[in-house]
Amino acid sequence: MGRAPCCDSKNVRRGPWSQEEDALLTKYMLESRGKSGSWIALPHRAGLKRCGKSCRLRWMNYLRPDIKRGRFTEEEDEVICALYLSIGSRWSVIATKLPGRTDNDIKNYWNTKLKKKLTESLLARNLSFPEVKIADHDHPTKSSLNSYRTPFQAAEDELQSSFKKDVNSEMLSASVPATDSDFDSPNTVSNDFASTFWEEEGAYLDFGGRAFFGNFGHLD
DNA sequence: AACGGTTTCAACCGCTCGTGG
DNA sequence: ACCACGAGCGGTTGAAACCGT
Incomplete structure (x- = not known):
């Protein structure tokens, strides 16, 4: 039956x-x-x-009256890519970080545009598309959604608690490799936390002026 | 203008999860 | 512990819109 x-x-x-x-x-x-x-x-x-x-x-x-129409912004692209690389295709979780966007919208946008855009960006750097594997303990539960932090947000939290001073976008951007050669020398980043993050979490990917955390395999 | 290929996105399907009995 | 049921999710489909020739 x-x-x-x-x-x-x-x-x-x-x-x-x-x-x-x-x-x-x-x-x-x-x-x-x-x-x-x-x-x-x-x-x-x-x-x-x-x-x-x-x-x-x-x-x-x-x-729903609160649904946001129109094109996705660069900032939204960055959030989607960062979260996808961090938690995979958990569209409903990603949607909670983009007010007004639905999981269906984000899923469609990723499948039709963003995935291609990210892949091209990776290929331009001779990097392969990362295989996103999320450990069970990394999956946020429904009850923890409100406190779930993206890698960017977690990094900001860590910076704020470590340095106990204003963390502005200038500091964050300083932790991002600015050139291709910087990708080969994580020690060029300007703070201890970012260096640690490099070693523990893998490479940074420059994309649209900012960066993502993730494990990117080099193409042979 | 007509046609065919491509892209977009609304909607469906089938599954898992959470909850109450 | 088990079962039934509703809610929610992610993958997929297919019609409509768009675009290039």
Whole structure:
């Protein structure tokens, strides 16, 4: 026996949502102020002939009023790349660090553009695309999402606690290899923490003026 | 203008996780 | 401990839009 379907597929609409359906779902969600109860029960209550999962997806990925539209910024690119190299394809975790962006948006953006962009950047440096392997203890749980720190943020935390003084972007950029030759000499970085990070975590990758932490294998 | 290839992104599928009984 | 169920997630698909010839 296969898995039971989540809803009666004969009585639900599929495919693209109509304006009327969007209006019904939006009206219901706004009137209920998010206190919709279960998603399974929502279609019936809202007068929609849709699967609950489909309603959830439509709301979360398209209709929510706080969704950010338009092109991803360089800063967002950097956050996505850094997190992907750090935690892998945990799009929902990455989305929590980019307010207004959905996990689906980020996933699509990564698969269609950013992965290619990063790969080209790596190839230009004679580096191969890193295999991202995350140890279990590195996976943030749902309860720890709010306190989860990206490698950049962790680095900033460490710097702040170590030096007990203002850490500005100038200091952070000083820890990034500025030229190709700097990649071969991690000792040129300007603070102890960055040197330690180099040894323990691998190479820095210059990308769009800033850097990522990760383990990059050299091409033979 | 027509066509074919490519890109984009909304939506679906099937799985795991969390929770309550 | 086990089971059932709903929520949420990541991978994948496919239609629409876009672009080059």
